[in-house]
Every structure is written in C-alpha cells, then in structure tokens.
Amino acid sequence: MPFLIALAVLVIELTPAHFIYTGPLLTAVPALAAVAMGPKGTTAAAALTLAISVTTATYNDAWGTLQVYTNFLALALVSVAGxxxxxxxxxxxxxELDQVRRIAVAAQEVVLRPVPARLGxxxxxxxCLAAGTGARVGGDLYEAVQTRYGVRxxxxxxxxxxxxxxxxxxxxLGAFRExxxxxxxxxxxxxRCAAALRREVLVPGACESEVLLEGFTTALIAQVPDEPVVQLINRGHPPxxxxxxxxATALMPSSPSPPLGLEDLTTDLPGKPESYPYMPGDRLLLYTDGVIxxxxxxxxFFTLPQTMEGIRADATPPEFLEQLHQALIRHTEGDLADDVAMILADRHDI
Structure with missing residues (x-):
C-alpha cells in the first residue's frame, strides 16, 4: 500500500492532474510503512518519497515555493517518527517472541528427557531438533527405559x-513410561499408548476452550532383551x-499397520512383535520422518542410510548423532521444515 500511494503521487505530479495537492498523500507513505514494514521498510519508503519529491519539484519547476519546503519538512518529521x-x-x-520461545522449549524439555547413556x-x-520459526512446539516424542523385560x-x-x-x-509418553x-x-x-490417546480426544461439540487432540500418532516401540535380537511394533512409523x-538396512514390518488413532480403519493390527537380529557392534537408529x-x-530428500554409512565406525553415540545433525543442517542449510527426533542404540554386549 505505501508504494502504491507513492506511485499514484508520481503519476499525478507528472501528468496534467498535478494541480491536486499530493503532500498529505506522500506523507502517508512512510507512516504506513512504519506500521507494517519495520525499520528497513520505513527507511526505504522515506528514501522513495524523498526521490519523488525532488523529481516532481524539479519537473514542475516548484523549487523555492513554500509548499515544497513544507512537504520536505513534513516528510522528514513523519519518517523519523515512523x-x-x-x-x-x-x-x-x-x-515477546523470545520469551514465548523459551517457555515453549522449557515445556517441551519437561516432557522430553535425554535418554540415559547406558541401558543394560x-x-x-x-x-531432538525443533523446526520452527516462531514459538511452535513440535509433536515428536521419544523415550528409552530399562525394564525387567529388557530395554524398551x-x-x-x-x-x-x-x-x-x-x-x-x-x-x-506417560502411558509408555507406565x-x-x-x-x-x-x-x-x-x-496402552493408543488407549491413553483415545481417552484424551475431545468429543465433537465440546467447549472450544478445551485443547483438541486431533488426528493420529505414528509410533514405533522397540525392545532389546538379553538375546541378540530387537523386537519391534510399528504403527505407521518410518522403519x-x-x-x-x-x-544400513531398514527393518521393514512384514505388513503395514495404521497409526494410533486410526484403528477403526482396519482389523489387521499387529498381534505380536517382529524380531530381527541385533548383534554386538550393531547400531540401531530410531527416528521421525522429519529426518528423511x-x-x-x-x-x-536427505539420504539417511548413506549418511549413516559414511560416519566412522568408532564414533560414540553422541558423536554419531552429532555428525548426523551436522549433515542434516548442511543438507537443509539450517532450514528444517519439520521437527526431528532420533534415538541411537549401540548393542554393547550380551
């Protein structure tokens, strides 16, 4: 809008319609720019109005008149104030945005804890990497616990x-941890995780002030027992x-299963976990779709398997994830479109 007004003033002043007094219109340009375009936009608008004023004053041979100098003074005052x-x-x-971001990050860190360095x-x-501009809080989740049944x-x-x-x-996460x-x-x-999410879904017609949990959740649960295997339950999540x-090999499920929340779409839900060999020296990476x-x-797309294969074999889990992180940042040039969460589990001994 400010630049359209400036264009209109320029057309009026350079045509026979220049008998119209355009001073108030031109003064509005930096004022409107200050409202919507910030300091840089205000400076650009002020420079444009100055150039138009000089051009029109020269074209109409108006130098030396009180009107020209009044216009310049008004433009200067409005531009500085803007x-x-x-x-x-x-x-x-x-x-304000920084404060909201800090609150959002603190809330997410309360829910998402770093996994222990050694689990059985x-x-x-x-x-965990946030994609976000602004104060968006992501929906990625992860957890790893040691239980009497193995590492889950x-x-x-x-x-x-x-x-x-x-x-x-x-x-x-609360349902899983329990x-x-x-x-x-x-x-x-x-x-249990699926049931907990279903209980939290708001029924239609509920009060708008309540928080809606809409849609679905993809999830993958892995169990590492004492035996040299890893057992997986995959509900619509990247393998x-x-x-x-x-x-690097993807541990694909034998048949696809729907995400949590979409159980009504099929009766073919997994009845038991699928087992895959998991030997000492093997590395297992669980991740969200923001990576691939x-x-x-x-x-x-980011080539995750090839990137994993290019990382040196003696890298510790923190070093391995940091190199994945750096490769991801280089690939996207720091502009992540979605949140990223990863868990790396190295089989240490049996």
Whole structure:
C-alpha cells in the first residue's frame, strides 16, 4: 500500500492532474510503512518519497515555493517518527517472541528427557531438533527405559503443532513410561499408548476452550532383551535403520499397520512383535520422518542410510548423532521444515 500511494503521487505530479495537492498523500507513505514494514521498510519508503519529491519539484519547476519546503519538512518529521516507532515495536515483539520461545522449549524439555547413556546391553543417546520459526512446539516424542523385560524404546510423531501436540506427546509418553515396566507383552504396551490417546480426544461439540487432540500418532516401540535380537511394533512409523559392518538396512514390518488413532480403519493390527537380529557392534537408529523428509534447495530428500554409512565406525553415540545433525543442517542449510527426533542404540554386549 505505501508504494502504491507513492506511485499514484508520481503519476499525478507528472501528468496534467498535478494541480491536486499530493503532500498529505506522500506523507502517508512512510507512516504506513512504519506500521507494517519495520525499520528497513520505513527507511526505504522515506528514501522513495524523498526521490519523488525532488523529481516532481524539479519537473514542475516548484523549487523555492513554500509548499515544497513544507512537504520536505513534513516528510522528514513523519519518517523519523515512523522509524523510531517501528524500531521500538520490532524490539518489543522480538522480546515477546523470545520469551514465548523459551517457555515453549522449557515445556517441551519437561516432557522430553535425554535418554540415559547406558541401558543394560546398549549404549544410547538422543537428539531432538525443533523446526520452527516462531514459538511452535513440535509433536515428536521419544523415550528409552530399562525394564525387567529388557530395554524398551519408543519414538513417535503426533500430527500437528502447538499445545495440542505437546499434550498428546505427554499423554503418549506417560502411558509408555507406565506400561513399559508392567506389561510383559510389547503389543500391550503399544495398546496402552493408543488407549491413553483415545481417552484424551475431545468429543465433537465440546467447549472450544478445551485443547483438541486431533488426528493420529505414528509410533514405533522397540525392545532389546538379553538375546541378540530387537523386537519391534510399528504403527505407521518410518522403519528403524540397523547399521551392521558399515551397511544400513531398514527393518521393514512384514505388513503395514495404521497409526494410533486410526484403528477403526482396519482389523489387521499387529498381534505380536517382529524380531530381527541385533548383534554386538550393531547400531540401531530410531527416528521421525522429519529426518528423511528434510529437503535441500533442489528438493532432494536427505539420504539417511548413506549418511549413516559414511560416519566412522568408532564414533560414540553422541558423536554419531552429532555428525548426523551436522549433515542434516548442511543438507537443509539450517532450514528444517519439520521437527526431528532420533534415538541411537549401540548393542554393547550380551
């Protein structure tokens, strides 16, 4: 709008319609820019109005008249006031946004805890990256606990962002942390998470002030017992990658299963976990789709298996995840479109 007004003034002044007094219109340009465009936009608008004023005064041979100097004075006053005001507003907004971001990050860190470095037969580490501009709180979840049934891990992704997503994350993790220690059947652990999420879904017609938990949650639960295997229950989540002797392999489920919350769409839910060999020296990576769906400027996806294979074999779990992190940042040039969560579990001994 400010630049359209400036264009209109220029047309009026350079045509026979220049008998119209355009001073008030031109003064409005930096004022409107200060409201919507910030300090840089205000400066650009002020420079444009100055150039138009000089051009039109020269074209109409109006130098030396009181009207020209009055216009220049008004433009200077409005431009300075607009720049000061827009700078103050921008600084205040930045402080408010930083505060909201800190609150959002603190809330997420309360729910998502770093996994212990040693869990029974595995050495582990975790990584969580927020995509976000603004104060978005993501819906990625992860946890790893040692139980009497072995090491149990979960990674999942709630559809959506914001408070509803973090509440769903808290509900799912709370159910997992409870069930992981008391349910001997891994399928029942997943079912407990699904049931907890169903209980939190708001029925239609409920009060708008309540938080909605809409959509679905993809989830993967892994169990590492004393035997050299890993057992998996996969509900619509990207398959984990097993790195063995420098080669990464996806542990695909034998048949696809729907995410949590979409159980009514099928009756073919997993009845037992699937087992895969998991030997000493193997590395298991659980991750969310924000990793494999990360794109570069050309639209190419991040090649997670090849990146894993390129990391040196003697890297510790924190070093391994840090190198994955750096590779992901290089690929996206720091512009993540979705949140990222990863758990790395190295089989240490049996």
């Amino acid at each position: 720049f000061i005001t827009s700078s103050a507003v921008q600084a205040r907004r930045r402080r 037969p595995v050495l582990a580490d975790s990584l 891990m979960i990674v999942g992704d709630v559809r959506g962002k914001g408070l509803s997503a973090i509440r769903a994350v808290a509900v799912a 069930a992981a220690h008391y349910e001997d059947d891994l399928v029942e652990v997943m079912n 984990p990658l097993l790195l063995r002797r420098g080669r 769906e990360a794109r570069n400027q050309d639209g190419d």
